Structure formats: structure tokens, C-alpha cells
Amino acid sequence: MELRQLKYFLALADEKxxxxxxxxxxxxxxALTQSxxxxxRDLGVTLFMRGKSGTLLTDHGQRLYEHAQVILAQVQAxxxxxxxxxxxxRAEFSLGVVPSLSDDVLLSLLGQIRASYQSHSIKIIKxxxxxxxxxxxxxxxxxAFTSDHFMAAPVPEVRREPLFNDEVQVVVGQGHPLFxxxxxxxxxxTHHEWAAVSVEPEWPEFLARVFAAADLAPPERVxxxxxxxxxxxxxxxxxxxxxxSPKLLRAASRYEYRCFDIPELRQQRVFxxxxxxxMVIRPSHRRFIDQFSEIVKRKFGS
Numbered sequence: 001m002e003l004r005q006l007k008y009f010l011a012l013a014d015e016k017x018x019x020x021x022x023x024x025x026x027x028x029x030x031a032l033t034q035s036x037x038x039x040x041r042d043l044g045v046t047l048f049m050r051g052k053s054g055t056l057l058t059d060h061g062q063r064l065y066e067h068a069q070v071i072l073a074q075v076q077a078x079x080x081x082x083x084x085x086x087x088x089x090r091a092e093f094s095l096g097v098v099p100s101l102s103d104d105v106l107l108s109l110l111g112q113i114r115a116s117y118q119s120h121s122i123k124i125i126k127x128x129x130x131x132x133x134x135x136x137x138x139x140x141x142x143x144a145f146t147s148d149h150f151m152a153a154p155v156p157e158v159r160r161e162p163l164f165n166d167e168v169q170v171v172v173g174q175g176h177p178l179f180x181x182x183x184x185x186x187x188x189x190t191h192h193e194w195a196a197v198s199v200e201p202e203w204p205e206f207l208a209r210v211f212a213a214a215d216l217a218p219p220e221r222v223x224x225x226x227x228x229x230x231x232x233x234x235x236x237x238x239x240x241x242x243x244x245s246p247k248l249l250r251a252a253s254r255y256e257y258r259c260f261d262i263p264e265l266r267q268q269r270v271f272x273x274x275x276x277x278x279m280v281i282r283p284s285h286r287r288f289i290d291q292f293s294e295i296v297k298r299k300f301g302s
Contacts, residue, residue, distance in 0.1 A: 001039065001042060001043070003071075003072070003075065004035075005035055005038075005039050006068040006071060006072060007025060007072065008021070008025055008027070008032055008035045008036065008039075009036065009039060009047065009064065009065075009068060010065065010068050010069070010072065011024045011025045011032075012032065012036060012048065012055060013048075013057055013061065013065050016053065016054030016055050016056060017054050017055060018032055018033060018055060036048065043060075043064075045058075045060040046058050046060065046061075047060055047061035047064060048061055069278055070278060070280070073278065073279070073280045074280050092121045092122065092123060093113070093121075093122045093123070093142055093143070093288055094122070094123040094124075094125070094140070094141040094142045094143070095122065095123070095124050095125070095141065095142065095143045095144070095145070095292075096124075096125045096126075096127055096132035096135055096136065096141045096143070096144040096145070096146075097124065097125070097126055097132075097144070097145040098126070098127075098128065098129055098132075098145060098146060098147055099126045099127070099128070099197060099226065099228045100197060100228055100244070100245065100248045100249070100252060101126075101145055101248065101252075102248070102251040102252035103252075104251065104252075104299075105251065105295060105296065105299055106124060108295050108299075109291065109292060109295055110122065112291050112295070113288070113291075116287065116291070123141075125141060128198075129144075129146035129147050129148070132144040132146055132274075133146065133155055133158060133274070136158055136274055136275065136276060137155065137157050137158065137276065139276070142275060142279070142285070143273060143274065143275050143288070143289070143292070144273070144274045144275070145163075145271065145272070145273055145274075145292075145296070146160075146271070146272060146274055147245075147269050147270070147271050148269060148270045148272070156277070157276060157277055157278070158274050158275070158276060158277060159274065159275055159276070159277040159279075160272040160273070160274050161272055161273045161274070161289065161293065162270050162271070162272045163271050163272055163273060163293055163296045163297055163300070164247070164271055164296065164297060164300045164301050165268065165269065165270055165271070166245040166246065166247045166248070166268075166269050166271070166300070167245075167246075167261075167266060167267065167268055167269070168243055168244060168245055168265075168266065168267040168268075168269055169243070169244070169246055169259045169260060169261055169262070169265075169266065170184075170189065170241060170242070170243055170259070170260040170261075170262050170265055171235060171241075171242045171243070171244050171246060171249060171257050171258070171259050171260075172235065172238065172241055172242070172257065172258050172260075173235050173236035173237055173238045173239075173255045173256065173257055173258075174236075174238060174255065174256045174257075174258075175237065175238025176192075176238035176239070176240075176241070176258075177192070178192070178241070178258070178260075179238065179258045183260055183261075183262075184260060184262075186210075186211065186214050186216060186262060186264055186265075187214075187216055189219065189241060189262070190211060190216055190217055190218065190219050190220070191219075191220070192219065192240070192241045193219070193220075193221040193222075193223065193239065193240045193241065194207070194219045194221065194222045194223065194240055194241045194242070194243075195222075195223045195224075195225070195230075195231050195234040195235050195239075195240035195241070195242055196222065196223070196224050196225070196231065196242065196243065197225065197226070197227075197228050197231040197244075198224050198225075198226075203222075203224065204218070204222050204224070207219060207222065207243075210264050210265055213264070214264060219241075223240060228252065232249070232252060232253045232255070235249075235255075235257075236249075236253045236254075236255030236257065237255065243265060245269055245271075246259050247300045247301070248300075251299060251300070271296075271300070273289060273292055273293060273296075275289075
């Protein structure tokens, strides 16, 4: 079994059509058909079956598909590593992070990358966890720092390395009417303006469910924004109530905050560094993971 046969096999498995797969790998349809037939003869199994939905993998084909992805990824990883070491190619780390991760943490990370990886550049994307996971799945980014908050069920193709936990709490900044008061009731919170770093509908729906469960009307005014800076100014400046991770909020802001543990609004969050489960972890990747983990754990605790 040759590497080129595996490439042809993967192309057909992905395209599910001999003509399209042949175009993808630069072969004639006849040449691709002969290559797949020879691969099946050599292995002694049927890899594909034709159906109404196209050319589909058999159970044997699915097992080979899983192995072939890993094999070709390892070959590509070895080529990239050697080209980078020889100076013939520059490497790039691409990292997605939630908007609430402070730039101070990222600046520390960039400082270490500059010192450790002279031939590497880095691309950093800030976005919501729910948007970063699909980018990770399709290989648009290598790593993602995410929260499990409002996330769907675990994604089999994504591996998570938990870094720290935090309990989301109600927070107000100095100058807010609640800052100097004792623990407010849930009812008292309905009369204040709220601000959230969110553009998804789940956030106001979550608030509405919590207040409805207590037979209360939801807060009258809720400001949603994808700007962490604006949310910090609204909450930290004493203009609005927030629901946030105290660790991330304090790290990203100069303001002084007061946190309230309201049982109905309490949420546990796990913050993790994620990458594709089938990603070939090169030595440089492992060092990057370790450095990122060390910086985050030092800042926020394990």
C-alpha cells in the first residue's frame, strides 16, 4: 500500500464520486478506478459500495479511512517540521480564544512564542466558544481556548485539556447601587439594567427562564454586545449588572468588583485548551500547549 493510493482513497471517500475525486487528485477517472480496485485486491476487502447517495465507504473502508487520515497527517507533519527546521518554510500557530480572555494573557503568550519559535508566526482569533469549535473541527484553527458555557454536547473530534474552573456569578462595579449593599434578592435584580458579552439569544432566554422559575418578570433592560470593552465599561463603571466569570473579568479590567453568589444564577464553567483529536501533535505543538497552559494556570489557577 503506497501513500499515493491512500491519497486517492481519501479523495474518493470525501467526494463520494469517482469523477470529482479524479479531478481532485489529477487523474483520469479510469486511472482512479484502477488504483482503488488494486488497493481492494491487495487488502482483500471491499472498501466502497455504490448507492443512490454516491460511492460510500463500507465498514472496512471506514476503518482504513480513519487510519489513512492519521498516516497522511503524520507525513505532512514530518515534512512541515523538517522544512521549518531547514528554514525553507515558516510555520504558523492559529489560536482562537473567547473574547473575555484578557490581552495581558495573550501578550505573555506572544512574548514566549517570539522567544521560543523564531520561525513561527501566530494568528489569533477572538470569538465565542460555539463559533470556535466548528473552526477547530474543520482545521481553520489549530487550538482554541473555550468555555463549556452554553456549549452543545461534547464533540468527539475535539480533545479538551481543562485548565481551570470558575463559578459564574452576578457582578457589579464600584459606583453601582448594589456595590455597598448586602446580598440582593433575585427580585431586586429585576429592577436593574444588565449587560452581557453575548450576541446569542441563549443569554436573555437563560435570564428569562431563571426569573420565570421564581415567578418574577425578567430584567427590564438588557444590553447585549460582542464588545468586551463596552461590557466592562458598563459593568465595571457601575452602570449595569453583569453575569460573568470573576477570574476573567478581574484580569481584563482595572475596575473593582463586588460578586454576589445568587443560587438561581450560579453556573460552573470549565475553561479548556482544545484541539482536534486526530491532530498530529508535533514537538513544537506540545511546547505551545504546555506554555499556554502554564501562562493561563499561573494567571487564573488550576
